[in-house]
Amino acid sequence: MYTTGFLFNGGCGDMRGFANAGFDPRFGANHDAASVATARLNWPNIYVREAAIQTIDMRTLPYADVLGGSPICWESAPAGGNSQVRVQVELSADSTDNDESACWEQTRITAWEPVRYTEVHKPLVYAGENVPRFATGNRPLFNAWLHVWDALGYYPEFTSVNSAHITVETPDGVLGPLPQYRDRLVWVMVRKDIGKVPDLRPRPQSICRECGPVKGVQFWPGHTSGRGRRIGSYLHRMARSGTSRAKTSYYYVCPTERCHQRVEPVTRGIGSVINKSVRGHRFGDGRQDRNEAYGKATRARVAAGIATYSGQPFIVTLRNHCTASSLDDPIGTITAQGGAHHYFVRPTESLLVDDCEYRSLTVEENASAQGFPERHRFAGKPSEIKSQVGNAVPVTVATWAALETMKIMPP
Structure with a gap:
């Protein structure tokens, strides 16, 4: 061995x-x-x-x-x-x-x-x-x-x-x-x-609109010549191909000859590791570690999640340019701070921001998200x-x- x-x-x-x-x-x-x-x-x-x-x-x-x-x-x-x-x-x-x-x-x-x-x-x-x-x-x-x-x-x-x-x-x-x-x-x-x-070479399980389930192939729009070292990040559909980030990023295409259209890798939502039995605290009661109210930006993210997901539980990510996201989607990177940017939100029947149940992801949930x-x-x-x-x-x-x-x- x-x-x-x-x-x-x-x-x-x-x-x-x-x-x-x-x-x-x-x-x-x-x-x-x-x-x-x-x-x-x-x-x-x-x-x-x-x-x-x-x-x-x-x-x-x-x-x-x-x-x-x-x-x-x-x-x-x-x-x-x-x-x-x-x-x-x-x-x-x-x-x-x-x-x-x-x-x-x-x-x-x-x-x-x-x-x-x-x-x-x-x-x-x-x-x-x-x-x-x-x-x-x-x-x-x-x-x-x-x-x-x-x-x-x-x-x-x-x-x-x-x-x-x-x-x-x-x-x-x-x-x-x-x-x-x-x-x-x-x-x-x-x-x-x-x-x-x-x-x-990563070959993720993907779905092609024309060919069905396929193994995606990396495509680098900034390296059409096939030359140069290919190092970068995954380019989500929401990012514009004309941005500078697209030149150092990749996405996946269908491997089928004469197709090669963009495909999306199959992903797993963060809801698959959330322990629904773990309870949070009332959002209106403020931060439990500092005895202070949550800021306006955090409050706005929670309000956006309630409106977007019609009262269903969701994730709030406290980073620049981030907002609420579905439990059916992966979360962003868990950092060295142990996932302190990601919070699980469970709205109540009132759909009021202050009444929501709010908590950070547990260590066990973050560990599962890390595999x-x-x-x-x-x-x-x-x-x-x-x-x-x-x-x-x-x-x-x-x-x-x-x-x-x-x-x-x-x-």
């Missing part, structure tokens, strides 16, 4: 995914004690190291056939369109659910730590993932990073994928698409002497578990990449 090791095991989303594919977890490392304990809970015999990854002498870690580790966007670089320079700081277990200062905690290794491990151990594969801006936000540094991997003797294979579109079959059953839109850049660096790379099975256990305080869940690699995406990687492993 091939072994895996993870330089940032966190909530163990990538470790769980590779285990689903038949890999044997051998070690995990993290600066956060709760994350280390999570690895021990789920794999009692695993070797773990509690330390900041940057301080570890890689010679002291065991060899693994596959190294896993998803880095931060670069140690000191703007992210998410924010002009503020963000750097790593110590993880704070005391940050509140809505504390914006907590969104750039030291929860990721830097991009150079896998290089250090590879220099020492020469694993067969290094696998990781990040947001697409990891590549597009600082192209000179990203290109230099790829040159280092080439010099080490590895060939990089990349793909852009959304967690709402991936379905995989495992020995334990089918893992369907996650009820969460989460754009990821996934890579697998393969040692050149292996002689082949995994097929990381964690019920048997997966998390260690730590609630705030630490929220961080582990929000920072995790989506389990279905990790499983898909691991299954494709397994196909190219040498006998």
Whole structure:
């Protein structure tokens, strides 16, 4: 059995995914004690190291056939369109659910730590993932990073994928698409002497108006020549094709010859993981953590949801340009804050905003939206578990990449 090791095991989303594919977890490392304990809970015999990854002498870690580790966007670089320079700081277990200062905690290794491990151990594969801006936000540094991997003797294979579109079959059953839109850049660096790379082309189950159920094929409108590196985000129909975002985005088309019209991947709604027995509080009673009324923008979102969904439960997302959404649709990305942007709203017969039942999604609901099975256990305080869940690699995406990687492993 091939072994895996993870330089940032966190909530163990990538470790769980590779285990689903038949890999044997051998070690995990993290600066956060709760994350280390999570690895021990789920794999009692695993070797773990509690330390900041940057301080570890890689010679002291065991060899693994596959190294896993998803880095931060670069140690000191703007992210998410924010002009503020963000750097790593110590993880704070005391940050509140809505504390914006907590969104750039030291929860990721830097991009150079896998290089250090590879220099020492020469694993067969290094696998990781990040947001697409990891590549597009600082192209000179990203290109230099790829040159280092080439010099080490590895060939990089990349793909852009959304967690709402991936379905995989495992020995334990089918893992369907996650009820969460989460754009990821996934890579697998393969040692050149292996002689082949995994097929990381996503082919989501889709519906074509002419051909019926099909496996969608990625189409990049900004790369009609077929040249250049294709890294970007899924382009929803609501986005205009003439925008600059369309040039770095993709959608899916029908694979049938002479059709090739746009198709929509089959998705799963967030309602599939909502526990309706969990009760919220009355919206008019205000925020429970700060004893204050909700703001006008939040109130407007709730009012819009009541009007749109005729009194049926819905989701409110507290981000710029977001409003109410149906339980039949995936939610937006669960962040490192543990999904603090998403709220479940249950209107009453009065259809009054103040009378609505209102609550944030539970840790269990967020974990399900990330693909964690019920048997997966998390260690730590609630705030630490929220961080582990929000920072995790989506389990279905990790499983898909691991299954494709397994196909190219040498006998």
